[in-house]
Amino acid sequence: MSIAQATATVTPYIDFWNAVLAPKFNAWRHILAGGLHLHSAKVFPSLPIRAGDRALDVGCGWGDTAIELARRVGPTGSVLGLDCCNAFLDVGRADAKEAGVTNLSFLEADVQTNPFEPVHDFCFSRFGTQFFEDPTAGLSNMRFALKPGGLMTMVVWRERADNPWLTLSKEVLLRYLPPVREDAATCGPGPFSMTDPEAVTRQLMIAGYGGIRFERIDAEVLVGRDLDEAVAFQLAIGPAGEVYREAGPKAARLFDTLVAALKDELKQFVRPEGVMMNSSSWMVTAQNPGSPPRPRG
Template identity: 50%
Template sequence: MNSASEYTCEYVEFWNETLAEKFDRFQDILMNGLSYHSQVPLGRLEVAPGSRILDVGCGWGDTAIALARKTGSEGEVLGMDCVDRFLEDARRRADVAGLTNVRFVGADVERHPFDPEYDLCFSRFGMMFFEHPVVAMRNVHKALKPGGELMFIVWRDIEDNPWLGLPKQVVLDFLPPPGEDARTCGPGPFSMSNPDVVRQQLEIAGFEDIHFERNDGPVEVGDSVENAMRFQLALGPAGEVFREAGEEAERQRPQIEEALRNALSPYEQDGKIVMGSSSWTITARRPAG
């Protein structure tokens, strides 16, 4: 089966060449600090024992492992991600958990040749980054059995996510916004925040029974002000502004870091930086007929 490195999509290359190391560096924040937004929908999700499940953009494997436990030993979970580095951790984590019903494959879900064999497709913050969202949705549609369910989690507007919006505004006080030729991780974390747009995309891709559930809650974005500041300058909207500004950003780094510390300090709770966040849990179904 193809590995992610065999694909030449610009976004896939950017994830593997630039973002993977940064995501690994802040794995605890991204996997555990933001976990509220997967714990709530996964806690409510009912999975029939023996189900076959596809986890899109599975990252370090924590959601795939949770799904493997839900479906039981007779079921099977395939975790798929375009970043090979993430999957190395996922495989180790599954081995430690002693699970034999989950496996991980490096591939670009948008282009992977699926057969209709899955009862459920799940994705936590993976669908937002596809180069061609409708094409990706159509391919996920192909992967599902007739009547199969899609559940995916995406961020709502940046205005509803101060953990990303506030740092971006701080950095923009010093640096210009990224240009049109900026290298990115894909359409971006807020590309599926508009329910009307996403509903239309899903309908074009062939889905029905589409529902949106808002999920608001706290996220931990650092175990200290310093760690939270470094996280924001490495990833997300603030990190993109900083990265694309290049030498000018480095020249102003001391002032920008101090401004971020001042902005994040009021959110400190028991040493951790806790901020507000908001996501959509979106469900849809492949028609049974």
């Protein structure tokens, strides 16, 4: 598929990202981008990408990783950043222009339904694939976009217990609020859909990859410059934010109680630089071993 043909087919998940989450993520970019960058910063030095390569960045968000990839491949290479949220891509386009990066383009598209021509040397995704509604389709099309021998690296969150920055506040709120209904609107499978190496390995093998490897990445992430900001962040984003949002009027009535409980729990993580909490991810690498697979979509 050519760039001109690619689209982001509107699904309930994509609509939820654009209508509900993108505005919240943009409002909290100063926290989220810094935390996510800590994981990609540990990954980038070992990425198998060279000057002159063509790279695809799937679920590129604000485009910070796409910009880094574009710098790595240099003027003789090129990078295409994909995301289903144009609100994120607009930020990436502005940042790339300000940085003087000219070998990078952005496209609103969903790789699960849009196969791209097998012309890329490298495919990357940081915390994007775990939101795939159909991971086999998404991973297959990522492989289809690679030349024979091309490499893919994705970063996904590890177990909930290893990511208290995403889970602890939810546990606190569930002392006071009901769990999220199964039929609630959602952004997709969610941040913990690819925590199990055995399950992810099966998905990758079904998608036709070889040379599959997992490497653990640990980092402390900033969840707020102070306790007040950390609480506001947790109520807006992630699993705790979902519980708070779906509780509606009850959450509003209990707001002061919830804030006090969150502050009491999060105060142990206050450092001179802000509120810092543990996080952990997998860097997953795999290879397109031979001829391009049949695309999905």
